Structure formats: structure tokens, C-alpha cells
Amino acid sequence: MSTTVPQTPQAPGLQALEERLQDDFITLGWPAKAWIPATSHQGQTVHDVLIIGAGQAGLALHVALGQVGIRPVLLDRAPQDFEGPWATTARMETLRSPKELTGPAMGIPSLSFRAWFIAQFGNAAWAELDKIPRLQWMDYLRWYRRVTGADVRNNHAVLAVRPQASGIVEVDVQAHxxxxxxxxxxxxxxTGRDGLGGAQLPAFLHGVPPQFWAHSSDAMDYAQLAGQHVGVVGAGASAMDSAATALENGAASVDLLVRRTDLPRINKSKGSGIPGLTHGQYLLPDEWKWRIRHYINAQQVPPPQGSTLRVSRHANAHFNLGCAVQRVEPVQDKLHVHTTQGVFVLDFLIVSTGFAIDWRLRPEFADIAPHVRLWGQRFTPEAGQEDAELSASPDLGPLFEFQGDLPGLQHIHCFCYPAALSHGTVSGDIPAISDGARKLAQGLAALFYQADIAQHFAQLQRYAEPELEGHEWQPADSSARIRQLQS
Structure with a gap:
């Protein structure tokens, strides 16, 4: 498997690609002409669209909005070039998505990862490439931001969100x-995978001092695990990546503690990625929406083969199956991890237990959280189909908007992973991110036109650019012409 490639002299180079891209933008009329009337409130500009998050979803939506003449501003708490998890907390060597997926390219070939890669490394290197290296994907997104001119405000943290009955949303932003x-x-x-919550922490960690454990999504220096006996709870992609990173940083051993008696083999989520579901999830009956998402959740997504081999090639890696963690207790400078197979004496524990939709972990949404209608209020599944993640998912309207009893709430749109039950995986994952961004952008354009219909009609009435100036023809003498035809 090839994950890195040298530059080759046959590659046309980024400058040539960027010239081609600019020509594509001109051909497509991107960005489209602005058309929404400017508004202000208390002497301040009212933005048409603010986007919280400048990762791949926010950037894709920026391009999609540009296609319909809307210029958003993106707010991201991270410093420039470190938006999203790719260069911070993600630890996989490569993405699991096939390299051929167009991701956020928005139907523009020269904006795709493939075009960006070939411009630098050539066609032969592309043919050799198996999966996209994680940090190379981050480099691509940095380039994407630059060439599309996204208006990103880094180091801007959203502290509070307050929708108003007037249709304006107040957003408290901390910066500088x-x-x-x-x-x-x-x-x-x-805001990505954990957009409405954060790391899901199991009950067995309650009361365990934080110096003994970390969640796989935490930012930490794995070099501190050198010489230590490490346990990793879970067997998903992030568990494998955490285990491998610990081993590569010199851990004395890594024990994977896996509740299941076998690892899942089939990625059912990949099997659901067809256009009918991509574009049709929202239109399905509630029973089918729930049935599909619950089935994928219950089957569980297996870790990528490459990530698993990255662990198993180490002789000091141990896959403990059927080994559910029951409780964890610190004993002097060690952790005693009690499992269904016995007690593991470890130095450090990494829990790879995923993310939870938990508004308590997102204080910036405290003003809206009690009012957002959830799927648990909308739908009661059949016995055996219960699913905590799905019940906690927001019940979204047709344009990803929150719904509930708070005036103005519908002016906030959830374009991150928790939208999956309502809309499918079109708001975060690479395969269909362009589809989701285009759907939301076109819908927002329609909403703006509807809201400003009187102004647009007045503008239509004032429109006076002539197609004809009056000199293009001469009026005929109809009477003379009739006599001529009768003679």
C-alpha cells in the first residue's frame, strides 16, 4: 500500500491547475452575482449566513452558497490550517474513503483532490496511491480554502447563540x-462528528483520576506512553489508530479490550451509499429512516483493514475479544481494569467509545438546547429497535433547520453529523458532502427570496435595462402595405 509519493517532473504543477480552476470558475459563473438586500441591526451589519466551523463541511457549503450568489462568513475556534481533526486529534494513517470520491469538489473537476494530487505528483503516482494520507487530505483542504477565497475567521469561538422572533440570530463571538x-x-x-456534544465517556471512568486515562479524541502526546502498558477500550477505527500510535511511540504493550467476541467484518454504511438514499433519506417514512440508521449502528462499522494491520504487526499488541470492561480502579500508580475475562493491570487507559449527542457538552447552545425537538419526541421505535443516539438526534426540517417552540429557532441549521437520521450522511462524511451542501445552499437561497419578496418585486418593477433601443426597426405603413398585397 502506498501512502506517500515523491514529486515527479511530469506533474503539471499547482499553478497550472489553479489557472484551469479559475477558468472553470469563469465558465460556471462562480461566484454568482450577489442579490440579497443588505440589512443592518442596531447599526451593525447583519450577515446573510454565518457558518460555525471551517472544516470540509463549512468549506463545501461556502462554495455551494457562492454558486447561488451568497457570500458566507465562517467562524472557527482553531488557528488557521488546523480546522477539523485531521492535523490535531485524528491519528489514522490514511482516510478510509476511496480516493476516487469527489468529496467537497462541488462538481468542479479541477477542485477535486484527484486534480490537486495529480498536479503535484503525476498520473503514475495517482495510479499507485491506495488511500489518501490523512495529513495530505488536510493539505488539500488548506489549498481548497485558499483557491476558493473562503472568508474564514480563525481563533473565533462562538460562546452563545440566541435566535430572535424577528428572524435575526444573535451570536456571541470571542476573538482577540x-x-x-x-x-x-x-x-x-x-461542527463535525461531535457537533452537538462530545466524547462519550463510559460509566466505569467515573471517579478515575484523569492522569490515568484519555478519550481517543483527546489531544495528547502519545510519546508519554513510551514504556507503559496501555489498554484501549473498543475496536473501531479510532481504537485501532490510538493503539497503533501508542505502539509506534514505544508503548511496552497495548491490550485492546473488546466487548464483542469477534470484530465486525462488513461496513454496512458503505453499502448504503447509493444516490437514491443520498437524495431520498428525508422523504422516507419515519419507520424506514430509523430502521436503516439503527441497522447500521447495530451492525457497527469495522475498523479499516490498514488500521488493523497497523496494530497487529506489533508482537506486543493483544486483541482481547469478549472482554467487556466492568469497572476501573486506581491502585497506587496502576490501573486495575476489571473485565469479563479478569483483571488487567495497566499504566494507562484509552477509551475509544465514540461520541454522544449531549447538549451539556456544548454550552454555546444552552439557549436553544431545551427547545430543540428531538427524534425521541417524534418517534417511538418497536421493541428491540431502541437506539439512544437516534433518540437524541434533532428532528430537522427539510433544510436541516432545528424545529421547536423557540421563536426564530428555524433560522439555525444543523449541517453536521447529528443530521444523519433526518437527512442521511450528507452533512459531514466525504462521500456526499457536496450533495448536502448544494441542497442546503439552494434551499437557503429560496428562503431569502421568499423573505424579501416585496423588495425583489419592487426591484423587478424598477428594472429598466433595455433589450431594444427603438432604432432596430421602422414602423410599416399598414394601409399602404394592405393595398400593395391586394393589387
């Missing part, structure tokens, strides 16, 4: 040591 209130007509939450 001070907090200011921004105003927007539409707010999009594009």
Missing part, C-alpha cells in the same frame, strides 16, 4: 481577547 455580538439571518452549525 474580547467578546462581541454578531448578527445573522441564517446560522449554520457545521
Amino acid at each position: 481577547g474580547s467578546t462581541t455580538t454578531w448578527y445573522t439571518r441564517r446560522l449554520v452549525v457545521a
